Each structure stands twice: as C-alpha cells, then as structure tokens.
Amino acid sequence: MSDPDRRQFLEAVVWIGGGGVALALGLPGAAYLLTPVLREEERTWVDLGEVAALRAANAPLAVRFRYEGWRGYVRGSKPGLLWVVADASAPEGVVALSAVCTHKACNVAWSPEEELFACPCHSGRFDVGGAAVSGPPTAPLERVAVEVRDGHLFAELAESQA
Numbered sequence: 001m002s003d004p005d006r007r008q009f010l011e012a013v014v015w016i017g018g019g020g021v022a023l024a025l026g027l028p029g030a031a032y033l034l035t036p037v038l039r040e041e042e043r044t045w046v047d048l049g050e051v052a053a054l055r056a057a058n059a060p061l062a063v064r065f066r067y068e069g070w071r072g073y074v075r076g077s078k079p080g081l082l083w084v085v086a087d088a089s090a091p092e093g094v095v096a097l098s099a100v101c102t103h104k105a106c107n108v109a110w111s112p113e114e115e116l117f118a119c120p121c122h123s124g125r126f127d128v129g130g131a132a133v134s135g136p137p138t139a140p141l142e143r144v145a146v147e148v149r150d151g152h153l154f155a156e157l158a159e160s161q162a
C-alpha cells in the first residue's frame, strides 16, 4: 500500500470509528432526552365524587383531584382539575369538561357574571357546553368520557386534559 493510500485508509478508519463512537454515545442520550416527548399518553380513571351532588349543581363545579402521571422523567401524584356541568340530556346527567383552554393551555374558570368559562390568558370565552364563543380559541373545551359506578362519577382522563 502506497503512502497516499495508507493515509486515505487511516482517515477513513478514523472517520468511521469516530462516527461509531458518536452514535454509541449519542443515541442513548437522544433517546433519554426524547422519552418524555415520545411517551404515549396514558389514560386513567379518576373518581370525581358522588354523581347525585354533581347532577344537582346549578352551575359548573370545579372538581379537583390527584392522579398518577408523569412530570418529565418522574412518575408521581399530580393535581388535576375538571369542570363538571349538570346536563339532563347527557347519558350520565352530567358532562365533564377539560379546564385546559384550547388556545394556549391556560386553565379556564367559570365566570358566574358572564355565565361563560373565561380564560385569564388571552380572554377566550367558552359557553357552558364548552363551545368557543369569543377570543382566540376556535376549538371547544375537550369533553372527557364519564361513567357512573356505585353512585360515583368517574372520568377517563388523558394527562393533557387535566
């Protein structure tokens, strides 16, 4: 092998070896960093309380609870919030709405004066059924599936809805 050939061969070995080392070190790091982004969203059932009391409410009720979920890389207990609205036409007599605004994900609150859900961030408004009525949001508040078990209302929650 001539000197130029040997030099090219050694350069190729260095580049290929260096690339292999970079991949060996980089792939696990990238996988670790991307884990929270790539993790499939879990759904979990949460107990929202006695359904009779929720059906009897004459205004939307903020129901707070804790559930098991992820904070980045750590799994643990997280606070959650849903709005429960009495609705005689709904199969369970109530609907559960995500409090997460569909614009930029601030939490909405019920405004008794306006009789609307109000978002504090950019003044979005949603009606009692969750439909967007003014401001930047165009999509309704998400409805969360519910069912009654032993007199309690349970909601099937995705983490993005709490």
Ligand code: FES
Binding pocket: 101, 102, 103, 104, 105, 106, 119, 120, 121, 122, 123, 124, 135, 136, 137
């Ligand atoms: S986040 Fe609710 S209106 Fe922008």
